[in-house]
Amino acid sequence: MLPIPSFVILDRARRRVVPLLLGLLLSGCANLDYFSHLAVGQARLLQAREPVSAILADPGADPQLQRRLALAQQARSFASAELGLPDNRSYRLYADLQRPYVVWNVFATAELSLAPQTHCFPIAGCVAYRGYYQQGRARGAAALLRQEGLDTHVAGIEAYSTLGWFDDPILNSMLRWDDERLAAVIFHELAHQQLYVPDDTAFNESFASFVEQQGLRQWLVSRGLPAQDGAGERHKQQFIALVLASRARLEQLYASPRSDEEKRQGKAAEFARLRSEYRQLRDSQWRGDRRFDAWINAPLNNAKLLPFGLYDQWVPAFAALFAQAGSDWSAFYAQAAELGELPAEQRHARLNRLAAGD
Structure with missing residues:
Protein backbone atom coordinates (compact mmCIF):
# COMPACT_ATOMS: atom_id res chain seq x y z
CA MET A 1 0.00 0.00 0.00
CA ASP A 199 5.26 11.89 -7.36
CA ASP A 200 7.55 8.95 -6.45
CA THR A 201 5.39 5.98 -5.50
CA ALA A 202 8.22 3.45 -5.83
CA PHE A 203 10.41 5.45 -3.42
CA ASN A 204 7.62 5.88 -0.88
CA GLU A 205 6.43 2.30 -0.94
CA SER A 206 9.93 0.80 -0.96
CA PHE A 207 10.89 2.99 2.01
CA ALA A 208 7.78 1.97 3.94
CA SER A 209 8.25 -1.69 2.98
CA PHE A 210 11.80 -1.69 4.32
CA VAL A 211 10.67 -0.08 7.58
CA GLU A 212 7.90 -2.68 7.77
CA GLN A 213 10.24 -5.63 7.18
CA GLN A 214 13.05 -4.48 9.47
CA GLY A 215 10.56 -3.34 12.08
CA LEU A 216 8.85 -6.72 12.05
CA ARG A 217 12.18 -8.50 12.51
CA GLN A 218 12.90 -6.37 15.57
CA TRP A 219 9.35 -6.81 16.86
CA LEU A 220 9.58 -10.62 16.68
CA VAL A 221 12.95 -10.63 18.45
CA SER A 222 11.57 -8.37 21.19
CA ARG A 223 8.76 -10.87 21.82
CA GLY A 224 10.99 -13.94 21.69
CA LEU A 225 9.19 -15.20 18.59
CA PRO A 226 10.81 -17.08 15.68
CA ALA A 227 11.50 -15.34 12.40
CA GLN A 228 8.88 -15.59 9.70
CA ASP A 229 8.78 -18.69 7.51
CA GLY A 230 11.09 -17.96 4.60
CA ALA A 231 9.25 -20.24 2.18
CA GLY A 232 6.17 -18.05 1.92
CA GLU A 233 8.23 -14.92 1.26
CA ARG A 234 10.37 -16.77 -1.27
CA HIS A 235 7.29 -17.97 -3.16
CA LYS A 236 5.91 -14.44 -3.25
CA GLN A 237 9.16 -13.04 -4.61
CA GLN A 238 9.28 -15.76 -7.26
CA PHE A 239 5.74 -14.91 -8.29
CA ILE A 240 6.55 -11.21 -8.49
CA ALA A 241 9.59 -12.01 -10.61
CA LEU A 242 7.41 -13.98 -13.03
CA VAL A 243 4.98 -11.09 -13.39
CA LEU A 244 7.72 -8.49 -13.79
CA ALA A 245 9.38 -10.59 -16.51
CA SER A 246 6.06 -10.84 -18.30
CA ARG A 247 5.55 -7.10 -18.01
CA ALA A 248 9.02 -6.43 -19.41
CA ARG A 249 8.27 -8.59 -22.45
CA LEU A 250 4.97 -6.78 -22.96
CA GLU A 251 6.73 -3.42 -22.81
CA GLN A 252 9.09 -4.58 -25.57
CA LEU A 253 6.15 -5.82 -27.60
CA TYR A 254 4.20 -2.57 -27.31
CA ALA A 255 7.28 -0.52 -28.24
CA SER A 256 7.95 -2.63 -31.33
CA PRO A 257 6.97 -1.63 -34.90
CA ARG A 258 4.47 -4.50 -35.15
CA SER A 259 0.90 -3.83 -36.18
CA ASP A 260 -1.80 -3.39 -33.52
CA GLU A 261 -3.30 -6.75 -34.44
CA GLU A 262 0.07 -8.46 -34.03
CA LYS A 263 0.49 -6.76 -30.67
CA ARG A 264 -2.95 -7.98 -29.55
CA GLN A 265 -2.01 -11.53 -30.49
CA GLY A 266 1.32 -11.19 -28.72
CA LYS A 267 -0.42 -9.83 -25.64
CA ALA A 268 -2.73 -12.84 -25.46
CA ALA A 269 0.21 -15.20 -25.97
CA GLU A 270 2.18 -13.49 -23.20
CA PHE A 271 -0.61 -13.88 -20.67
CA ALA A 272 -0.95 -17.56 -21.64
CA ARG A 273 2.80 -17.92 -21.08
CA LEU A 274 2.57 -16.26 -17.66
CA ARG A 275 -0.15 -18.68 -16.56
CA SER A 276 1.83 -21.66 -17.83
CA GLU A 277 5.07 -20.60 -16.13
CA TYR A 278 3.24 -19.94 -12.88
CA ARG A 279 1.62 -23.38 -12.82
CA GLN A 280 4.92 -25.06 -13.63
CA LEU A 281 6.62 -23.19 -10.77
CA ARG A 282 3.77 -23.88 -8.35
CA ASP A 283 3.56 -27.59 -9.12
CA SER A 284 7.29 -28.28 -9.27
CA GLN A 285 8.57 -26.24 -6.32
CA TRP A 286 5.86 -24.92 -4.04
CA ARG A 287 4.45 -28.07 -2.47
CA GLY A 288 0.81 -27.11 -2.42
CA ASP A 289 1.07 -23.31 -2.04
CA ARG A 290 -1.81 -22.15 -4.24
CA ARG A 291 -2.38 -18.67 -2.82
CA PHE A 292 -1.89 -16.92 -6.17
CA ASP A 293 -4.24 -19.22 -8.12
CA ALA A 294 -7.20 -16.85 -7.88
CA TRP A 295 -5.15 -13.94 -9.23
CA ILE A 296 -3.62 -15.89 -12.12
CA ASN A 297 -6.87 -17.59 -13.11
CA ALA A 298 -8.89 -14.36 -13.22
CA PRO A 299 -8.86 -12.25 -16.41
CA LEU A 300 -5.46 -10.66 -17.07
CA ASN A 301 -4.77 -7.30 -18.67
CA ASN A 302 -2.26 -4.46 -18.57
CA ALA A 303 -3.93 -2.60 -15.71
CA LYS A 304 -3.70 -5.64 -13.45
CA LEU A 305 0.10 -5.57 -13.73
CA LEU A 306 0.55 -1.94 -12.66
CA PRO A 307 1.20 -2.31 -8.91
CA PHE A 308 3.90 -4.95 -9.29
CA GLY A 309 7.37 -3.85 -8.31
CA LEU A 310 6.31 -0.61 -6.64
CA TYR A 311 6.56 -1.98 -3.12
CA ASP A 312 9.89 -3.73 -3.46
CA GLN A 313 11.91 -1.94 -6.12
CA TRP A 314 14.23 -0.04 -3.78
CA VAL A 315 14.04 -2.19 -0.64
CA PRO A 316 17.65 -3.45 -1.09
CA ALA A 317 18.80 0.16 -1.44
CA PHE A 318 17.11 1.17 1.81
CA ALA A 319 18.56 -1.90 3.52
CA ALA A 320 22.03 -0.74 2.43
CA LEU A 321 21.28 2.79 3.65
CA PHE A 322 20.17 1.40 7.02
CA ALA A 323 23.46 -0.50 7.31
CA GLN A 324 25.40 2.66 6.41
CA ALA A 325 23.52 4.46 9.17
CA GLY A 326 24.76 1.89 11.67
CA SER A 327 21.25 0.46 12.06
CA ASP A 328 20.32 3.69 13.82
CA TRP A 329 16.76 4.65 12.95
CA SER A 330 17.18 8.40 13.45
CA ALA A 331 20.25 8.52 11.23
CA PHE A 332 18.54 6.33 8.64
CA TYR A 333 15.48 8.59 8.48
CA ALA A 334 17.67 11.67 8.10
CA GLN A 335 19.61 10.10 5.23
CA ALA A 336 16.43 8.86 3.55
CA ALA A 337 14.95 12.37 3.81
CA GLU A 338 18.07 13.77 2.12
CA LEU A 339 17.54 11.29 -0.70
CA GLY A 340 13.94 12.41 -0.99
CA GLU A 341 15.02 16.02 -1.50
CA LEU A 342 17.16 15.18 -4.54
CA PRO A 343 15.78 15.63 -8.07
CA ALA A 344 14.14 12.38 -9.19
CA GLU A 345 16.90 11.41 -11.62
CA GLN A 346 19.65 11.90 -9.03
CA ARG A 347 17.57 10.15 -6.36
CA HIS A 348 17.07 7.07 -8.50
CA ALA A 349 20.73 6.99 -9.52
CA ARG A 350 21.74 7.07 -5.86
CA LEU A 351 19.26 4.28 -5.04
CA ASN A 352 20.68 2.18 -7.86
CA ARG A 353 24.19 2.65 -6.47
CA LEU A 354 23.06 1.71 -2.99
CA ALA A 355 21.31 -1.42 -4.28
CA ALA A 356 24.47 -2.38 -6.16
CA GLY A 357 26.55 -2.01 -3.00
CA ASP A 358 28.41 1.15 -4.08
Whole structure:
Protein backbone atom coordinates (compact mmCIF):
# COMPACT_ATOMS: atom_id res chain seq x y z
CA MET A 1 0.00 0.00 0.00
CA LEU A 2 -0.68 7.71 -0.08
CA PRO A 3 -4.28 9.98 0.55
CA ILE A 4 -6.49 7.09 -0.85
CA PRO A 5 -4.52 3.83 -1.49
CA SER A 6 0.05 -0.94 -0.60
CA PHE A 7 0.46 -4.91 -2.21
CA VAL A 8 -2.85 -4.19 -3.84
CA ILE A 9 -3.02 -7.41 -5.78
CA LEU A 10 -0.68 -10.00 -4.44
CA ASP A 11 -1.12 -9.89 -0.75
CA ARG A 12 -4.23 -8.50 0.85
CA ALA A 13 -2.18 -7.67 3.88
CA ARG A 14 -0.41 -5.11 1.75
CA ARG A 15 -3.37 -3.68 -0.08
CA ARG A 16 -3.11 -0.18 0.96
CA VAL A 17 -2.38 3.27 -0.44
CA VAL A 18 -2.03 6.66 1.08
CA PRO A 19 -5.25 8.72 0.70
CA LEU A 20 -5.20 11.75 -1.50
CA LEU A 21 -8.32 13.09 0.08
CA LEU A 22 -6.88 16.30 1.47
CA GLY A 23 -5.33 17.13 -1.88
CA LEU A 24 -8.59 16.35 -3.58
CA LEU A 25 -10.49 18.69 -1.31
CA LEU A 26 -7.97 21.47 -1.86
CA SER A 27 -8.05 21.15 -5.64
CA GLY A 28 -11.74 22.06 -5.67
CA CYS A 29 -12.35 21.72 -9.41
CA ALA A 30 -13.32 19.25 -12.14
CA ASN A 31 -15.24 16.26 -10.82
CA LEU A 32 -17.16 17.70 -7.88
CA ASP A 33 -19.23 14.56 -7.52
CA TYR A 34 -16.11 12.48 -7.11
CA PHE A 35 -14.61 14.91 -4.61
CA SER A 36 -17.85 15.00 -2.66
CA HIS A 37 -17.91 11.21 -2.57
CA LEU A 38 -14.39 11.16 -1.13
CA ALA A 39 -15.19 13.84 1.44
CA VAL A 40 -18.27 11.97 2.64
CA GLY A 41 -16.40 8.65 2.73
CA GLN A 42 -13.53 10.04 4.77
CA ALA A 43 -15.91 11.88 7.09
CA ARG A 44 -17.86 8.68 7.78
CA LEU A 45 -14.62 6.85 8.50
CA LEU A 46 -13.59 9.54 10.98
CA GLN A 47 -17.00 9.46 12.63
CA ALA A 48 -16.77 5.69 13.08
CA ARG A 49 -13.61 5.93 15.18
CA GLU A 50 -13.53 5.16 18.88
CA PRO A 51 -10.57 4.94 21.26
CA VAL A 52 -9.06 1.49 21.51
CA SER A 53 -8.62 2.08 25.23
CA ALA A 54 -12.40 2.33 25.64
CA ILE A 55 -12.94 -0.98 23.86
CA LEU A 56 -10.29 -2.69 25.96
CA ALA A 57 -11.95 -1.40 29.13
CA ASP A 58 -15.46 -2.45 28.07
CA PRO A 59 -16.48 -5.72 29.82
CA GLY A 60 -19.11 -6.30 27.15
CA ALA A 61 -16.73 -6.06 24.20
CA ASP A 62 -15.87 -9.07 22.06
CA PRO A 63 -12.87 -10.83 23.74
CA GLN A 64 -11.32 -11.71 20.38
CA LEU A 65 -11.55 -8.08 19.25
CA GLN A 66 -9.99 -6.99 22.54
CA ARG A 67 -7.12 -9.44 22.09
CA ARG A 68 -6.32 -8.24 18.58
CA LEU A 69 -6.57 -4.58 19.53
CA ALA A 70 -4.37 -5.11 22.60
CA LEU A 71 -1.69 -6.63 20.40
CA ALA A 72 -2.05 -3.78 17.92
CA GLN A 73 -1.46 -1.30 20.75
CA GLN A 74 1.71 -3.10 21.77
CA ALA A 75 2.94 -2.89 18.17
CA ARG A 76 1.91 0.77 18.01
CA SER A 77 3.93 1.62 21.12
CA PHE A 78 6.89 -0.39 19.83
CA ALA A 79 6.80 1.55 16.55
CA SER A 80 7.46 4.87 18.26
CA ALA A 81 9.65 3.67 21.13
CA GLU A 82 11.94 1.33 19.17
CA LEU A 83 11.61 2.29 15.50
CA GLY A 84 11.47 6.07 15.96
CA LEU A 85 8.18 6.40 14.08
CA PRO A 86 5.71 9.25 14.75
CA ASP A 87 4.11 9.22 18.19
CA ASN A 88 0.51 10.36 17.69
CA ARG A 89 -3.05 9.04 17.92
CA SER A 90 -2.92 7.11 14.64
CA TYR A 91 -3.73 3.41 15.22
CA ARG A 92 -4.80 4.12 18.78
CA LEU A 93 -8.38 4.34 17.49
CA TYR A 94 -10.62 1.67 15.97
CA ALA A 95 -13.32 1.90 13.28
CA ASP A 96 -15.66 -0.87 12.16
CA LEU A 97 -16.84 0.13 8.69
CA GLN A 98 -19.08 -2.92 8.27
CA ARG A 99 -17.50 -3.80 4.92
CA PRO A 100 -14.49 -5.90 3.84
CA TYR A 101 -12.53 -3.03 2.26
CA VAL A 102 -12.14 0.61 3.14
CA VAL A 103 -11.84 1.69 -0.52
CA TRP A 104 -11.68 0.20 -4.00
CA ASN A 105 -8.99 1.42 -6.40
CA VAL A 106 -9.43 1.63 -10.16
CA PHE A 107 -6.33 1.19 -12.34
CA ALA A 108 -6.40 1.85 -16.09
CA THR A 109 -4.06 1.64 -19.07
CA ALA A 110 -4.39 1.80 -22.83
CA GLU A 111 -5.02 -1.53 -24.53
CA LEU A 112 -1.46 -1.69 -25.90
CA SER A 113 0.50 0.14 -23.22
CA LEU A 114 1.64 -0.34 -19.64
CA ALA A 115 1.66 3.39 -18.92
CA PRO A 116 -0.94 4.03 -16.22
CA GLN A 117 -3.68 6.60 -16.43
CA THR A 118 -2.53 8.97 -13.68
CA HIS A 119 -4.37 11.39 -11.42
CA CYS A 120 -2.55 14.33 -9.87
CA PHE A 121 -3.46 16.28 -6.76
CA PRO A 122 -1.90 18.90 -4.50
CA ILE A 123 0.29 17.63 -1.66
CA ALA A 124 0.16 13.94 -2.62
CA GLY A 125 1.25 14.40 -6.23
CA CYS A 126 0.40 11.94 -9.00
CA VAL A 127 -0.77 8.37 -8.53
CA ALA A 128 -1.73 5.58 -10.90
CA TYR A 129 -5.25 4.92 -9.65
CA ARG A 130 -8.48 6.48 -8.45
CA GLY A 131 -10.00 5.40 -5.15
CA TYR A 132 -13.68 4.99 -4.25
CA TYR A 133 -15.36 4.32 -0.92
CA GLN A 134 -18.16 2.41 -2.65
CA GLN A 135 -17.56 -0.71 -4.70
CA GLY A 136 -20.40 0.15 -7.07
CA ARG A 137 -18.83 3.50 -7.91
CA ALA A 138 -15.48 1.84 -8.60
CA ARG A 139 -17.05 -0.75 -10.87
CA GLY A 140 -19.04 1.92 -12.66
CA ALA A 141 -15.94 4.02 -13.24
CA ALA A 142 -14.08 0.99 -14.56
CA ALA A 143 -16.94 0.17 -16.92
CA LEU A 144 -16.88 3.67 -18.38
CA LEU A 145 -13.13 3.41 -18.93
CA ARG A 146 -13.56 0.05 -20.67
CA GLN A 147 -16.05 1.68 -23.03
CA GLU A 148 -13.20 4.01 -24.00
CA GLY A 149 -11.09 0.98 -24.92
CA LEU A 150 -8.92 0.97 -21.80
CA ASP A 151 -7.76 -2.00 -19.76
CA THR A 152 -9.01 -1.68 -16.17
CA HIS A 153 -8.59 -3.39 -12.83
CA VAL A 154 -10.53 -2.86 -9.58
CA ALA A 155 -8.74 -3.78 -6.34
CA GLY A 156 -10.15 -3.78 -2.83
CA ILE A 157 -7.95 -1.99 -0.27
CA GLU A 158 -7.95 -2.93 3.41
CA ALA A 159 -6.02 0.06 4.79
CA TYR A 160 -4.52 3.41 3.85
CA SER A 161 -2.68 6.30 5.46
CA THR A 162 -3.62 9.98 5.42
CA LEU A 163 0.05 10.91 5.89
CA GLY A 164 -0.67 12.30 9.34
CA TRP A 165 -3.39 14.75 8.30
CA PHE A 166 -5.88 12.71 10.34
CA ASP A 167 -5.57 10.20 13.17
CA ASP A 168 -5.81 7.01 11.14
CA PRO A 169 -7.67 4.18 12.90
CA ILE A 170 -7.17 0.46 12.94
CA LEU A 171 -9.92 -0.79 10.63
CA ASN A 172 -12.03 -3.92 10.86
CA SER A 173 -10.66 -4.85 7.44
CA MET A 174 -7.13 -4.94 8.91
CA LEU A 175 -8.12 -7.50 11.54
CA ARG A 176 -8.48 -10.19 8.88
CA TRP A 177 -4.67 -10.38 8.89
CA ASP A 178 -2.63 -12.49 11.30
CA ASP A 179 -0.87 -10.89 14.25
CA GLU A 180 2.48 -10.46 12.50
CA ARG A 181 0.96 -8.83 9.42
CA LEU A 182 -1.18 -6.53 11.55
CA ALA A 183 1.93 -5.26 13.36
CA ALA A 184 3.86 -4.96 10.09
CA VAL A 185 1.16 -2.86 8.44
CA ILE A 186 1.10 -0.46 11.38
CA PHE A 187 4.87 -0.01 10.90
CA HIS A 188 4.38 0.46 7.15
CA GLU A 189 1.68 3.08 7.40
CA LEU A 190 3.49 5.05 10.10
CA ALA A 191 6.55 5.05 7.84
CA HIS A 192 4.49 6.98 5.28
CA GLN A 193 3.89 9.60 7.97
CA GLN A 194 7.63 9.68 8.67
CA LEU A 195 8.63 10.34 5.05
CA TYR A 196 6.65 10.91 1.86
CA VAL A 197 7.95 12.25 -1.46
CA PRO A 198 5.28 13.49 -3.91
CA ASP A 199 5.26 11.89 -7.36
CA ASP A 200 7.55 8.95 -6.45
CA THR A 201 5.39 5.98 -5.50
CA ALA A 202 8.22 3.45 -5.83
CA PHE A 203 10.41 5.45 -3.42
CA ASN A 204 7.62 5.88 -0.88
CA GLU A 205 6.43 2.30 -0.94
CA SER A 206 9.93 0.80 -0.96
CA PHE A 207 10.89 2.99 2.01
CA ALA A 208 7.78 1.97 3.94
CA SER A 209 8.25 -1.69 2.98
CA PHE A 210 11.80 -1.69 4.32
CA VAL A 211 10.67 -0.08 7.58
CA GLU A 212 7.90 -2.68 7.77
CA GLN A 213 10.24 -5.63 7.18
CA GLN A 214 13.05 -4.48 9.47
CA GLY A 215 10.56 -3.34 12.08
CA LEU A 216 8.85 -6.72 12.05
CA ARG A 217 12.18 -8.50 12.51
CA GLN A 218 12.90 -6.37 15.57
CA TRP A 219 9.35 -6.81 16.86
CA LEU A 220 9.58 -10.62 16.68
CA VAL A 221 12.95 -10.63 18.45
CA SER A 222 11.57 -8.37 21.19
CA ARG A 223 8.76 -10.87 21.82
CA GLY A 224 10.99 -13.94 21.69
CA LEU A 225 9.19 -15.20 18.59
CA PRO A 226 10.81 -17.08 15.68
CA ALA A 227 11.50 -15.34 12.40
CA GLN A 228 8.88 -15.59 9.70
CA ASP A 229 8.78 -18.69 7.51
CA GLY A 230 11.09 -17.96 4.60
CA ALA A 231 9.25 -20.24 2.18
CA GLY A 232 6.17 -18.05 1.92
CA GLU A 233 8.23 -14.92 1.26
CA ARG A 234 10.37 -16.77 -1.27
CA HIS A 235 7.29 -17.97 -3.16
CA LYS A 236 5.91 -14.44 -3.25
CA GLN A 237 9.16 -13.04 -4.61
CA GLN A 238 9.28 -15.76 -7.26
CA PHE A 239 5.74 -14.91 -8.29
CA ILE A 240 6.55 -11.21 -8.49
CA ALA A 241 9.59 -12.01 -10.61
CA LEU A 242 7.41 -13.98 -13.03
CA VAL A 243 4.98 -11.09 -13.39
CA LEU A 244 7.72 -8.49 -13.79
CA ALA A 245 9.38 -10.59 -16.51
CA SER A 246 6.06 -10.84 -18.30
CA ARG A 247 5.55 -7.10 -18.01
CA ALA A 248 9.02 -6.43 -19.41
CA ARG A 249 8.27 -8.59 -22.45
CA LEU A 250 4.97 -6.78 -22.96
CA GLU A 251 6.73 -3.42 -22.81
CA GLN A 252 9.09 -4.58 -25.57
CA LEU A 253 6.15 -5.82 -27.60
CA TYR A 254 4.20 -2.57 -27.31
CA ALA A 255 7.28 -0.52 -28.24
CA SER A 256 7.95 -2.63 -31.33
CA PRO A 257 6.97 -1.63 -34.90
CA ARG A 258 4.47 -4.50 -35.15
CA SER A 259 0.90 -3.83 -36.18
CA ASP A 260 -1.80 -3.39 -33.52
CA GLU A 261 -3.30 -6.75 -34.44
CA GLU A 262 0.07 -8.46 -34.03
CA LYS A 263 0.49 -6.76 -30.67
CA ARG A 264 -2.95 -7.98 -29.55
CA GLN A 265 -2.01 -11.53 -30.49
CA GLY A 266 1.32 -11.19 -28.72
CA LYS A 267 -0.42 -9.83 -25.64
CA ALA A 268 -2.73 -12.84 -25.46
CA ALA A 269 0.21 -15.20 -25.97
CA GLU A 270 2.18 -13.49 -23.20
CA PHE A 271 -0.61 -13.88 -20.67
CA ALA A 272 -0.95 -17.56 -21.64
CA ARG A 273 2.80 -17.92 -21.08
CA LEU A 274 2.57 -16.26 -17.66
CA ARG A 275 -0.15 -18.68 -16.56
CA SER A 276 1.83 -21.66 -17.83
CA GLU A 277 5.07 -20.60 -16.13
CA TYR A 278 3.24 -19.94 -12.88
CA ARG A 279 1.62 -23.38 -12.82
CA GLN A 280 4.92 -25.06 -13.63
CA LEU A 281 6.62 -23.19 -10.77
CA ARG A 282 3.77 -23.88 -8.35
CA ASP A 283 3.56 -27.59 -9.12
CA SER A 284 7.29 -28.28 -9.27
CA GLN A 285 8.57 -26.24 -6.32
CA TRP A 286 5.86 -24.92 -4.04
CA ARG A 287 4.45 -28.07 -2.47
CA GLY A 288 0.81 -27.11 -2.42
CA ASP A 289 1.07 -23.31 -2.04
CA ARG A 290 -1.81 -22.15 -4.24
CA ARG A 291 -2.38 -18.67 -2.82
CA PHE A 292 -1.89 -16.92 -6.17
CA ASP A 293 -4.24 -19.22 -8.12
CA ALA A 294 -7.20 -16.85 -7.88
CA TRP A 295 -5.15 -13.94 -9.23
CA ILE A 296 -3.62 -15.89 -12.12
CA ASN A 297 -6.87 -17.59 -13.11
CA ALA A 298 -8.89 -14.36 -13.22
CA PRO A 299 -8.86 -12.25 -16.41
CA LEU A 300 -5.46 -10.66 -17.07
CA ASN A 301 -4.77 -7.30 -18.67
CA ASN A 302 -2.26 -4.46 -18.57
CA ALA A 303 -3.93 -2.60 -15.71
CA LYS A 304 -3.70 -5.64 -13.45
CA LEU A 305 0.10 -5.57 -13.73
CA LEU A 306 0.55 -1.94 -12.66
CA PRO A 307 1.20 -2.31 -8.91
CA PHE A 308 3.90 -4.95 -9.29
CA GLY A 309 7.37 -3.85 -8.31
CA LEU A 310 6.31 -0.61 -6.64
CA TYR A 311 6.56 -1.98 -3.12
CA ASP A 312 9.89 -3.73 -3.46
CA GLN A 313 11.91 -1.94 -6.12
CA TRP A 314 14.23 -0.04 -3.78
CA VAL A 315 14.04 -2.19 -0.64
CA PRO A 316 17.65 -3.45 -1.09
CA ALA A 317 18.80 0.16 -1.44
CA PHE A 318 17.11 1.17 1.81
CA ALA A 319 18.56 -1.90 3.52
CA ALA A 320 22.03 -0.74 2.43
CA LEU A 321 21.28 2.79 3.65
CA PHE A 322 20.17 1.40 7.02
CA ALA A 323 23.46 -0.50 7.31
CA GLN A 324 25.40 2.66 6.41
CA ALA A 325 23.52 4.46 9.17
CA GLY A 326 24.76 1.89 11.67
CA SER A 327 21.25 0.46 12.06
CA ASP A 328 20.32 3.69 13.82
CA TRP A 329 16.76 4.65 12.95
CA SER A 330 17.18 8.40 13.45
CA ALA A 331 20.25 8.52 11.23
CA PHE A 332 18.54 6.33 8.64
CA TYR A 333 15.48 8.59 8.48
CA ALA A 334 17.67 11.67 8.10
CA GLN A 335 19.61 10.10 5.23
CA ALA A 336 16.43 8.86 3.55
CA ALA A 337 14.95 12.37 3.81
CA GLU A 338 18.07 13.77 2.12
CA LEU A 339 17.54 11.29 -0.70
CA GLY A 340 13.94 12.41 -0.99
CA GLU A 341 15.02 16.02 -1.50
CA LEU A 342 17.16 15.18 -4.54
CA PRO A 343 15.78 15.63 -8.07
CA ALA A 344 14.14 12.38 -9.19
CA GLU A 345 16.90 11.41 -11.62
CA GLN A 346 19.65 11.90 -9.03
CA ARG A 347 17.57 10.15 -6.36
CA HIS A 348 17.07 7.07 -8.50
CA ALA A 349 20.73 6.99 -9.52
CA ARG A 350 21.74 7.07 -5.86
CA LEU A 351 19.26 4.28 -5.04
CA ASN A 352 20.68 2.18 -7.86
CA ARG A 353 24.19 2.65 -6.47
CA LEU A 354 23.06 1.71 -2.99
CA ALA A 355 21.31 -1.42 -4.28
CA ALA A 356 24.47 -2.38 -6.16
CA GLY A 357 26.55 -2.01 -3.00
CA ASP A 358 28.41 1.15 -4.08
